[in-house]
Amino acid sequence: MAMIRALFTALLCCVAVFVGDLLFRGSVLSHVRPVILSPARQAVLQPPVVLQWDGPQPMRVSISIVGEAPRELGDLRSPVTLEANDFPREGGYQIDLQSPKFGRWIRASRRFQVHALPSARPSEPSPQADNDHQGEQAWDVHDLLRALEAARTARDKAHARSKFLTEENSALRDESERLAKQLESIYNSQEEDVHHGADLERRLNQLTDENHALADQNAAMRLRLSTVIPCTVWGYFGIPHPNTYPPTRRMLVVSDSRGEVFRAQPQCELLRRGDPNAASICFCIGNSWGG
Numbered sequence: 001m002a003m004i005r006a007l008f009t010a011l012l013c014c015v016a017v018f019v020g021d022l023l024f025r026g027s028v029l030s031h032v033r034p035v036i037l038s039p040a041r042q043a044v045l046q047p048p049v050v051l052q053w054d055g056p057q058p059m060r061v062s063i064s065i066v067g068e069a070p071r072e073l074g075d076l077r078s079p080v081t082l083e084a085n086d087f088p089r090e091g092g093y094q095i096d097l098q099s100p101k102f103g104r105w106i107r108a109s110r111r112f113q114v115h116a117l118p119s120a121r122p123s124e125p126s127p128q129a130d131n132d133h134q135g136e137q138a139w140d141v142h143d144l145l146r147a148l149e150a151a152r153t154a155r156d157k158a159h160a161r162s163k164f165l166t167e168e169n170s171a172l173r174d175e176s177e178r179l180a181k182q183l184e185s186i187y188n189s190q191e192e193d194v195h196h197g198a199d200l201e202r203r204l205n206q207l208t209d210e211n212h213a214l215a216d217q218n219a220a221m222r223l224r225l226s227t228v229i230p231c232t233v234w235g236y237f238g239i240p241h242p243n244t245y246p247p248t249r250r251m252l253v254v255s256d257s258r259g260e261v262f263r264a265q266p267q268c269e270l271l272r273r274g275d276p277n278a279a280s281i282c283f284c285i286g287n288s289w290g291g
Contacts, residue, residue, distance in 0.1 A: 034059055034097050034108045038079075044113040047084035051095060053108065054078070059097040066092040066111065067161070075100050087114045090150055233261060233286035234268035238277045250279055 034055030039045055053059065058077045063086060064070035073086075087093065093114055099106035235254035253275070255261045262268035268282035 033106065036095070036097070036108050036110045039095075039110060039112045041110060042112060044115060046115055047082065047087050049082045049087075049112075049114070050079055051082060052079040053097060055108075056099065056106070058100065060100050062096045062098070064094050064096075065089070066094055070094075070096060089153075090115050091154060231265075231284035231287045232263060233284070234265050234282050235262060235285045236268060236272045236278055236282045237280040238275060239279050240277055252285070253278075254285060 034053045037052045037054055038050055051061070058075040061073040061076045061080065062070040063073060063082070065088075073080075091114065092111060094109055094111045097108045098104060233254060235252050237250045238253045239250045253271075256271050262271070262282070265282050265284075272278045272282055
């Protein structure tokens with residue numbers, strides 16, 4: 001059963017490949033990809049030039065001198081006749097076809113050479129054969145001079161183009177060097193910023209450690225401060241002879257009969273409650289803060 005299934009799969013794949021080959025070669029590519037029939041590749045032509053292609057219609061046609069910007073001719077249908085005014089000068093030309101909908105996804109191009117027809121030769125008034133032969137030689141020389149002049153013009157344009165490209169290359173090289181210097185300056189600045197950031201981070205860590213140390217010292221000081229007795233001396237007012245008139249001056253009692261100073265309020269209250277001459281409650285007389 002597995003063998004039959006494998007054979008059936010292989011047969012189905014072969015049929016699919018065959019049908020796809022027929023489909024894409026016979027019915028799809030011919031309607032999708034344009035094929036230029038004329039002019040021939042690298043042909044040397046004289047205007048007018050007939051442009052003909054096989055494939056989708058219409059196509060966006062553009063023509064350009066090789067190495068220069070193209071010139072749009074619009075959406076045209078095959079065949080198209082290009083007149084002499086479409087070729088401003090002799091030289092190499094390139095025709096590009098592009099799909100109006102899909103652009104450069106569907107395109108074709110063709111390069112060829114164009115040379116203009118020589119001007120009409122005037123008829124020689126003399127019927128003699130020698131004069132005709134001399135006239136033909138004169139026109140041959142004229143054609144050679146014309147071709148030489150065209151070659152010189154092309155050479156001068158090539159030299160001008162080369163000079164322009166050399167200057168542009170030099171400008172680009174200078175711009176590249178300037179950008180390289182700016183990039184190096186930015187890199188150095190970034191390096192300095194990195195070092196400065198590292199210094200700031202080290203300083204921050206140092207300040208954090210100092211802050212922690214100060215916090216520990218503050219906690220220790222608060223702990224020691226909490227153990228300090230806020231009041232060191234307690235006392236109360238007493239009147240030795242309250243029944244006299246006028247009463248005797250009051251006095252400040254800060255110790256008991258044994259001369260022990262009241263260091264705590266309970267000690268002071270204990271004596272005050274048993275003292276019949278007491279005239280006030282116990283209060284702090286001397287505290288730890290000098291009040």
